[in-house]
Amino acid sequence: MTAPENLCPLWVFGYGSLIWNPGFPVAEQAIAMLSGYRRGFCMSSIHHRGSVEAPGLVLALDILAGASCHGVAFKVAEGAEADTLATLRERELISSAYYEAVIPLDLADGRATQALAYVVDQTHDQYRGDMDLERQAQIIAGAQGGRGPNTEYLWNTVDHLRELGIQDPELEWLDGRVRALKRP
Secondary structure (H helix, E strand, C coil): CCCHHHCCCCEEEECCHHHHCCCCCEEEEEEEEEEEEEEEEEEEECCCCCCCCCCEEEEEEEEEEEEEEEEEEEEECCCCHHHHHHHHHHHHCCCCCEEEEEEEEEECCCCEEEEEEEEECCCCCCECCCCCHHHHHHHHHHCEECCEEHHHHHHHHHHHHHHHCCCCHHHHHHHHHHHHHHCC
């Protein structure tokens, strides 16, 4: 298996907050599709969008045969690879619920590449792959963490997916349901 340090150039796959807040210098970006994974609110957040006492939910790539996930491939600016890996590891590997994977991506312009992605560990105690959408909405509507409200995470992701023309029916449903729950 290829180590992220050996990717040249270094591409990173964004499917959630990386889409709207990559946090590293980007030389190029492209819409991309990853096969065999789905995007879902399947990981408890006890740091960024929730707490140990009241966990929130964050998006994760979840392995699922026949699934696909559209997101953004970011090509890291030349010379910034080591700093980018350090920044991403500090941000994404705050707990051991994610692991790093080098995955094959199909870019919308027809190119194919290998990219770094963060995938949920289905055996980790923060994994919530069996949670229905209504329960997800209830949690997202009320959770708050070190990086702000869980609603902000959902709404920023949905808004940016819309801007990019990426459809995600589950996130669209969650967006509407959480907004309804937050109405006075």
